[in-house]
Amino acid sequence: MRRFRRTLTIAALTALLVGTTAGWASAGGVDAPGGAPPGTAAWRADDSLGRDLPDPAAATPAEVAAFFAGLTGAERRRLVEEHPGVVGNLDGVPVPLRYEANSAAGEQVLAYDPRGRGLIARVVGDLESATRVAVIVPGADIDLATSGRTERWAEDLRAAAGDDTAVIAWAGYATPSGIGPDLATGRLAESGAERLTRLTEGLDAAGLPDPALFCHSYGSVVCGLAASGTDASDIVVMGSPGMRADDVTALGTDARVWAAVSEHDWIRRVPHVEILGLGHGADPTSAAFGATVLAADDVPAHDAYFTPGTSTLTAFAAIADGAL
Incomplete structure (x- = not known):
């Protein structure tokens, strides 16, 4: 029953x-x-700063925030230009940088993944x-x-x-x-x-x-x-x-x-x-x-x-x- x-x-x-x-x-x-944003492979291969970039799939938002806090303005801008898919979707990245990375998708876009x-x-x-x-x-x-x-x-x-x-x-x-x-x-x-x-x-x-x-x-x-x-x-x-x-x-x-x-x-x-x-x-x-x-x-x-x-x-x- x-x-x-x-x-x-x-x-x-x-x-x-x-x-x-x-x-x-x-x-x-x-x-x-999946957890990794678009463009993650190129991001992981980027050694231009002389050190590893935070792994989008493994780094915590706090670790991401600490990494970006230690960058110069020029370094931040280069990452936005070279890796907009990662910067625009990675939690812990400063809000203005995420907006800039996603600007092609509109104003004040905090995340954008077209896949x-x-x-x-x-x-x-x-x-x-x-x-x-x-x-x-x-x-x-x-x-x-x-x-x-x-x-x-x-x-x-x-x-x-x-x-x-x-x-x-x-x-x-x-x-x-x-x-x-x-x-x-x-x-x-x-x-x-x-x-x-x-x-x-x-x-x-x-x-x-x-x-x-x-x-x-x-x-x-x-x-x-x-x-x-x-x-x-x-x-x-x-x-x-x-x-x-x-x-x-x-x-x-x-x-x-x-x-x-x-x-x-x-x-x-x-x-x-x-x-x-x-x-x-x-x-x-x-x-x-x-x-x-x-x-x-x-x-x-x-x-x-x-x-x-x-x-x-x-x-x-x-x-x-x-x-x-």
């Missing part, structure tokens, strides 16, 4: 994921990008002088071509939070694409969590404030897996299928944890289970989970939590700027 119930639950979860995302294109598995579906992180506001920092971690079907939606959310959050807050629209991991097993498993979230943890370590190495993470849909799975490895001040999840944790304590974080789900959000029909690697676990808005639940009755749809005028955006802005 237990095996029969488990089979039914898995079948229901799969059916609901397919049914509630109607209109998405069917897709197979997505390849998660595959592409990754990008864009900053709204003045990151270097900000007293508060927020990071938006999006869910499925966000990549280089569709990152504009996350950037609009960042603009709306920053406008509501004020000029002292900088917001990073972080399309910085390989998200699930279309309907497929990646949507219901944690494979891509695990890779994304590693990249998100490194991003926050890079912010810390740059002397920037501990960030508040705003995690939408599958992005909340990423944030749940990254929670214990970040120094986030707050973790806010919305439209979440689960965080791969039974409760707030299991996240292993000192951050304040907040959760919101609209009654109009299709995610409410997805079973909050995790069986044989399928599903993402407990509902973060349930009383047993232990997060602070935010009102979301006026949010009209799954992708509308950052809509100006909604109670959620008002609450998000207060969290981001430290007023809540």
Whole structure:
């Protein structure tokens, strides 16, 4: 009987994921990008400074920051010119140098990787002088071509939070694409969590404030897996299928944890289970989970939590700027 119930639950979860995302294109598995940024081979072979450059795949953001702090202005400029793919994506590199290295991709681009579906992180506001920092971690079907939606959310959050807050629209991991097993498993979230943890370590190495993470849909799975490895001040999840944790304590974080789900959000029909690697676990808005639940009755749809005028955006802005 237990095996029969488990089979039914898995079948229901799969059916609901397919049914509630109607209109998405069917897709197979997505390849998660490796840790080394584009141009790493040439970077490793560069001995022009008379010493090894920090290994992009192994050096910590703190070690990268210390290396760049010891360079002259001319040495920094040469590395930007010769190795923009590495400098522009390497956490721990000073923010202005990353912007310069990624300038061909636009203004205030903190990371840019055109390989595959592409990754990008864009900053709204003045990151270097900000007293508060927020990071938006999006869910499925966000990549280089569709990152504009996350950037609009960042603009709306920053406008509501004020000029002292900088917001990073972080399309910085390989998200699930279309309907497929990646949507219901944690494979891509695990890779994304590693990249998100490194991003926050890079912010810390740059002397920037501990960030508040705003995690939408599958992005909340990423944030749940990254929670214990970040120094986030707050973790806010919305439209979440689960965080791969039974409760707030299991996240292993000192951050304040907040959760919101609209009654109009299709995610409410997805079973909050995790069986044989399928599903993402407990509902973060349930009383047993232990997060602070935010009102979301006026949010009209799954992708509308950052809509100006909604109670959620008002609450998000207060969290981001430290007023809540």
